[in-house]
Amino acid sequence: MAGHSKWKNIQHRKGKQDALRGKLFTKISREIFSAARSGGGNPDTNFRLRMAIDKAREANMPSDNIQRTIDKALGNIPGVTYEEMVYEGYGPGGVAVMLELLTDNRNRTAAEIRHIFSKRGGNLGETGCVGWMFERKGVLTVNKEDSSLSEDDLMMLALDAGAQDFSAEDDQYEITTAPEDFAAVQEALVGQGVKFEDATVTFVPQNTVELRGEDARKMLELYEALEEHDDVQAVYSNFEISDEELEKIG
Incomplete structure (x- = not known):
């Protein structure tokens, strides 16, 4: 699971967020619609919808x-219909991307x-080309400073609640x-x-690939470009980049 935590830390260090509220609302609205x-x-009987609504509330969506998005999905209001898809491919250095x-x-x-x-040194692959490298997992993170419980108690x-694993990673559990x-x-x-x-609930890589130099820079550019696309709801990959390499990239 260290790969998942490491990438979350990379995201925070790079300051990568859905910068504009409108873009974030668009992504969340589509997820609510599909769910x-x-x-x-x-939402009491549709867990996926409940997760999407929770995400919307965290983003302060009215x-x-x-x-209104739920009503559109149920056909109470005319609107656009969205199709769910999963794409798989390879990034610089041969890393897997879903x-x-x-x-x-x-x-x-x-x-x-x-x-x-293609513009950033990768290529879109066939269905199934990298999916076998990931496992579907539920991942919950707790900031150590925000936890009122000791590590052992948590x-x-x-x-006891049914979790598969627990680990302490840098500043979080x-x-x-x-x-x-x-x-x-x-x-x-x-x-x-x-x-x-x-x-x-996310895709977690079973193994990771460490990137350096130009491959590391291009992979970060690819990841950010994919995240910024309006139709992309989530990006998963199996690359690692060291703190030292991140500092070189800037």
């Missing part, structure tokens, strides 16, 4: 926007994503679960007053 359309509009996308135009999205890869709570146990573990810990810095 409601596939699993219904009740409640009216959330409800994308989760929501699009209203498959052909346009494919052309644009292919261009982003670990015992997490494991990381709890991992099977995807189907994620909601139960999260709810159990929230019930004990635990506050999460991040909580999501």
Whole structure:
């Protein structure tokens, strides 16, 4: 799991965020739309929708926007229909890259994503080319400074709730679960007053590839370009970049 934590730290150090609120709202709205359309509009029975709504509230999205998106998904308001897709490919240095996308135009999205890869030393691959390198996991992180519990107490709570693993990484604790146990573990810990810095079901690489020099620089550029694309909901990769190399890149 260290690869997951390391990449989260890289993101923070690079200061990479969905910089504009409008762009962030667009991504979250599409996720709410897709979740409601596939699993219904009740967040109490649709865990994916509940996660999307929680993300929207964390981003201070107005409640009216959330409800309007759900209504569109249920057909109560005419609107655009989005299609879910997963793309796989390779970045500089042969690292694996997976994308989760929501699009209203498959052909346009494919052309644009292919261009982003090729312009930055990567290439879009066939379905299944890198998927086997990742595992689907629930990952919950707790900032050590924000935790009122000791490391041992938090670990015992997490494991008793059904977590698969617990680790201490730099300034945070990381709890991992099977995807189907994620909601139960999260709810159990929230019930004990635990506050999460991040909580999501994600793809975690089984092994990582360390990048240096030009490959490292190009891979960061590729990652950021993919994240900035409106249709991309999430980017996963298996690369590592050392602190020293990050400082060289600037």
